[in-house]
Amino acid sequence: MKLTKRSYNRRIYVFGIVMFLSIALMSTGFATWVMSQNANKDGEGNIQVGTITDGSIAFKGDISISDTFRFDPALGDSDGHIVHRAPEQVGEEPVDPKLTAENLKVTISGTVTPKEYFKELTVKIEKDDIPAGVIAAADAGYITLPTCYDNPVVLTEASPEISIQESDVNFSYTVEFGWGSVFGNKNPSLYLDDPLTPNPETGKAYTFEEKEALLVEFRRTMFDLDDTVPAEEVMSYLGTNLVYTISLVATANI
Numbered sequence: 001m002k003l004t005k006r007s008y009n010r011r012i013y014v015f016g017i018v019m020f021l022s023i024a025l026m027s028t029g030f031a032t033w034v035m036s037q038n039a040n041k042d043g044e045g046n047i048q049v050g051t052i053t054d055g056s057i058a059f060k061g062d063i064s065i066s067d068t069f070r071f072d073p074a075l076g077d078s079d080g081h082i083v084h085r086a087p088e089q090v091g092e093e094p095v096d097p098k099l100t101a102e103n104l105k106v107t108i109s110g111t112v113t114p115k116e117y118f119k120e121l122t123v124k125i126e127k128d129d130i131p132a133g134v135i136a137a138a139d140a141g142y143i144t145l146p147t148c149y150d151n152p153v154v155l156t157e158a159s160p161e162i163s164i165q166e167s168d169v170n171f172s173y174t175v176e177f178g179w180g181s182v183f184g185n186k187n188p189s190l191y192l193d194d195p196l197t198p199n200p201e202t203g204k205a206y207t208f209e210e211k212e213a214l215l216v217e218f219r220r221t222m223f224d225l226d227d228t229v230p231a232e233e234v235m236s237y238l239g240t241n242l243v244y245t246i247s248l249v250a251t252a253n254i
Helices: 005-015 133-141 206-222 230-238
Strands: 016-024 033-037 047-050 053-058 061-064 082-085 105-112 118-125 153-155 162-164 169-176 242-251
Touching: 105 242, 118 169, 133 206, 153 169, 153 206, 206 230
Parallel strands: none
Antiparallel strands: 016 053, 016 242, 033 047, 033 082, 061 105, 105 169, 118 153, 118 242, 162 169
């Protein structure tokens, strides 16, 4: 059967109407929060807080993904009680320090074909597609959620994330989490070790014990762990239960 312009366009519309992106945040175990009672650069650290890291992202279609979400210490932070430390290698494989440090952005890129039928692309994280613990962590002020959470972001030809090519429409959209007001919208490794940062409950600089307790409570909330789980287990919890779904809705120009 020969396709008319309208029937061909409808076929593109049905084929590309929704694509789902699943993002899993899990701890790989080699990036660590290291806390040292001595607050010096070379301290061995008596508490290691596991990371939320290594997002595994899968998509069907002509879509490439770069980066992963990592709620880890700031890259190169080696001062104070809380520092970023990663091994030089795992087994015989070298470790890139950047892959064990904070990264709160994931860029989704892809192509819509043909360009003549492109109208818009909607990016959204539904309320039911993000773990309850992550929402609770945001409600508590530990983190901030991406702009597209429960708020459709519509990209058109005029959007900077859209690039019109000869025959295709390329898109590149960055989904970004953030640190919340509890941490002054900064990485906790920087915020809590700043001597000018007062504990709102005491008006004085955070003590080592207060820093530890706050990080434990952050992880307990994020992973939705109850109060019966000991602090040591909260710190070492791998967090493989954090999975997000981001939907991309491509609308044809009919």
